[in-house]
Amino acid sequence: MRLLHTKLLTLESFTESKSHGLLVGALRDVVPEYAVPTFAILSHTWEEEEVVFEDMQGDQSLARSKAGWAKIIKSCELARSEGYDWIWIDTCCIDKTSSAELSEAINSMFRWYQISAVCYAYLSDATGSQPIRTVDDGLALSPRWYSRGWTLQELIAPPQVKFYNKRWDFVGTREQHRVCISTEYGVDEYALSGGDISRISIARRMAWMSRRETTRIEDMAYCMLGIFSVNMPLLYGEGSNAFIRLQEEILKLSNDQSIFCWRQHASIDSYREEYGDTFMRSGLLADSPRLFTTSRIVSQFQRDRPGRPHAVSTSKGLMVQVLMCNDKCYESGEVYLAVLDCPVGHVPGVMAGIRLKRVSDVSNMFVRVDTPQIFQFAKYDSSETFIDISGFNPTVEQEELICLRMRESYTLTRL
Structure with missing residues (x-):
């Protein structure tokens, strides 16, 4: 996987053999299974002018000119203040021009959130002092983060989640708001507390996603791979057949017939x-x-x-x-x-x-x-x-x- 250094703002790729050589004197800072340094991870919704992998090459002048640069800087500052030298951010840590790398990243993403030290959930449209609802013109609205498909795994998988509003003010942890999040968005408290989600029926886990959205139809399936411990190739252009393939892969691993309990x-x-x-x-x-x-x-x-x-x-x-x-x-x-x-x-x-x-x-x-x-x-x-x-x-x-x-x-x- 590729990580961003929170001080140098440079990207470094870590493989098992390379990271062993880099970190031989600092094994206390290594995640043993992946042999990568301890890292923070960012969860957010994509906005205009996000900084991508290509922007981070060379003098980074293009990256610095984009609106998304502020989010890179703020998340790095936050991670560094808590003692983390490395952070993973999906916008710039994946070379999306490589279909092989993109496929590997999406199939591995749930696990990457699991092995992170902490996840910072940035709610770009939240203005209040709590992460569940925000007030806009007198109306109580849910932050957009809760409506996106990809953020479901980012809510469940990490060992700890810390929420920040649009001003990067800390507004609580997942544990502090666990009951309210479960009530408001239907995700089981058991899952939010680090429980074994394979014990929850397929139908119920599908229901977690039922009111969420993705920009591309195929991503409705791809963002659920980790939730069902499934790996499969990405075929953008296949439309809703991606969700059919997901279910076929689930059936190879599970005999839970609740997968057939859906309604038109x-x-x-x-x-x-x-x-x-x-x-x-x-x-x-x-x-x-x-x-x-x-x-x-x-x-x-x-x-x-x-x-x-x-x-x-x-x-x-x-x-x-x-x-x-x-x-x-x-x-x-x-x-x-x-x-x-x-x-x-x-x-x-x-x-x-x-x-x-x-x-x-x-x-x-x-x-x-x-x-x-x-x-x-x-x-x-x-x-x-x-x-x-x-x-x-x-x-x-x-x-x-x-x-x-x-x-x-x-x-x-x-x-």
């Missing part, structure tokens, strides 16, 4: 028998994290069902094993309710479900219909007409469940 806008019509195969259909994967806005209540089981294979992406779609039953609302026998291995809420007694339609009588091929709906299923004992939402063993296959919204019981099969 409620204005989409419900499927009807007379529509046949001409009705709007969808695959199992969402095309944007915005579809997970209401999915934060969906959890994941901490144990897989024995023998349950991971979903596999093929040229024809996803191959996944789920519990299914014929939907009694349709006489054709071609519409099913699929019960997903993910509870709704904190008590694993209610399961999430989606509606699928068979599109081929020859093989088990299905599309998703009625995408605005997530169904809820609970354990059912038909002999006693008893609904049990107190919880059941998720590692044991269920034979009969009841749909809580329609109050219909269903016998389940594995497809």
Whole structure:
């Protein structure tokens, strides 16, 4: 990685072999895994005239003439005042003319924030004494920093985050404002406290991103790589397919079926028998994290069902094993309710479900219909007409469940 010296304002590249030679006498100042010096890191939103890598070469006259130079100077002064000789700033520490370097940096960025000593979050439009809301013409507004996709990982990953307003006044730490940040922006307190985010369901982590934005469509996927411990090549120009690729990579590592618990806008019509195969259909994967806005209540089981294979992406779609039953609302026998291995809420007694339609009588091929709906299923004992939402063993296959919204019981099969 490349770091900026906070006093000399020069860039230095650190690799394992080179940094060992440079720092042999100062190993106390080395991050062992990466063999780089201890460093601070800046989190911010891009503005006009940012200083980029090319500007920092030579006499730096172009860099000094840009509006973004003040941000470089202020962050370096701050880091130096706290004893850090090095800082990482994304605008000038990445050579973005090199596609290979850019790809490596984006795939490594979450880890770089993790191994930093401190992260300075600069809120360029915050004017008050706290980092949650700022007042503009009498209106309480959220700083732009909270609406950007890239800053989500920068909020979660570092060991400590310190907030600064537009005047570079210190306005508190992440820990001090943890409860308010969680309440206002939906990110779990557990994640903000350094918890293992892999224990949080995929759907819930997607919901963190659902109201954030990126300048480029592809970056909606790329800025979430570290949040899901995924590495993948960057293909700018692929549009929303980047988010599909992200989910396919996630499925290689996780069997958490909450990834399928997304919802379209409620204005989409419900499927009807007379529509046949001409009705709007969808695959199992969402095309944007915005579809997970209401999915934060969906959890994941901490144990897989024995023998349950991971979903596999093929040229024809996803191959996944789920519990299914014929939907009694349709006489054709071609519409099913699929019960997903993910509870709704904190008590694993209610399961999430989606509606699928068979599109081929020859093989088990299905599309998703009625995408605005997530169904809820609970354990059912038909002999006693008893609904049990107190919880059941998720590692044991269920034979009969009841749909809580329609109050219909269903016998389940594995497809």
